């Protein structure tokens with residue numbers, strides 16, 4: 001009987017287990033997770049009536065895989081608080097509303113842009129010119145910065161789109177590939193000639209991006225995927241490397257006996273996959289190692305409601321990159337999703353663009369941000385600091401070509417599968433699709 005070893009117990013690896021187990025004749029499955037906790041980036045903490053998401057807090061409804069999986073697992077979904085919709089950009093001590101109709105980074109409606117105090121008259125005239133600017137003819141990839149500056153002008157890019165990018169995807173707009181990060185927007189440009197026109201005419205047009213979560217936090221998906229599979233999952237098992245034998249793959253595990261498998265799914269970050277296959281498929285390892293990763297720190301600050309003297313209406317605010325602070329975004333967690341803070345309390349979640357600061361420096365920056373943006377001067381009731389040194393892959397220019405080569409090499413190594421957030425999207429739905437796809441390929445007998 002065939003055995004499938006899945007390396008990595010994040011949402012990708014656990015989705016692969018789930019998909020394999022849907023078969024009427026599932027293979028033997030073993031999942032190896034290096035840490036003691038399952039879920040990888042997905043990590044919900046409950047404390048004294050507060051619910052803190054150290055990693056993701058929502059997923060996109062537009063991509064159906066996460067919603068479908070939750071329903072199949074019998075989990076009820078949670079919508080963000082409709083009455084609190086909207087986000088802000090902080091400039092100095094002022095919070096300016098992000099214009100309505102932004103779909104992620106992409107301006108979708110003209111009027112709110114023309115009313116926004118974030119952009120000058122000249123900048124607004126330049127935005128209107130977007131309707132007339134011809135699409136890029138050569139089909140070559142370009143950076144997110146060049147794409148948006150070309151279409152909407154430099155001012156709209158710097159004052160609006162770049163700060164949104166910092167809060168949503170991280171990374172440097174000058175390095176990120178628009179074709180890899182926003183393929184549907186590149187298609188709209190070539191099809192309609194204008195993003196504003198295309199957004200208006202296509203189903204991509206949403207008043208705002210539609211988001212979903214779970215009432216008990218996103219770790220509920222992880223717990224539901226693990227339930228019933230405990231005897232197939234080995235935490236504290238770090239895969240060291242894999243090698244090809246005449247018939248199988250052999251997986252060496254730190255401090256444990258090695259395992260053999262007919263199929264191996266590497267559901268780990270690209271840098272870890274590169275380490276694991278460095279001797280088996282060196283050229284694949286080299287390509288995987290080229291995928292850059294972004295580092296960031298998540299901070300939670302809890303306050304009493306009375307510590308805030310102004311009304312709080314919205315999901316949070318973003319901060320343009322500026323000297324003296326590494327804060328990129330602040331989610332007003334209690335406003336965005338019900339059940340994040342007990343009555344009479346507030347919970348904020350800040351994302352810093354670095355992992356290099358000490359805890360006290362992180363907290364000093366986070367508290368200074370709360371003071372500047374919301375006028376809060378009290379000390380928080382409690383805090384949490386959680387670092388992600390290499391969690392989010394960056395889809396830089398050349399990414400699509402790199403992934404094409406990776407897949408080409410993989411085709412000649414039967415039984416070896418890659419899945420994860422560096423391939424076809426970083427979001428939770430993308431990871432579920434990636435893990436499921438690897439499992440279905442095995443079940444179909446195509447590899």
Ligand SMILES: Cc1cc2nc3c(=O)[nH]c(=O)nc-3n(C[C@H](O)[C@H](O)[C@H](O)COP(=O)(O)OP(=O)(O)OC[C@H]3O[C@@H](n4cnc5c(N)ncnc54)[C@H](O)[C@@H]3O)c2cc1C
Nearest residue numbers: 008010011012034040041056057238239272391421427428
């Ligand atoms: C701060 C942050 C915020 C995010 N926000 C959102 C959001 O709001 N919405 C959204 O959709 N997405 C969001 N994402 C992205 C999304 O959470 C991730 O892309 C996704 O969870 C990655 O899942 P994964 O299973 O592919 O990888 P991971 O979660 O990285 O899991 C990989 C697992 O493999 C294990 N591992 C690594 N090497 C080995 C080895 N050698 N042997 C055994 N195990 C190993 C690791 O310990 C880890 O548990 C966010 C990500 C971060 C970091």
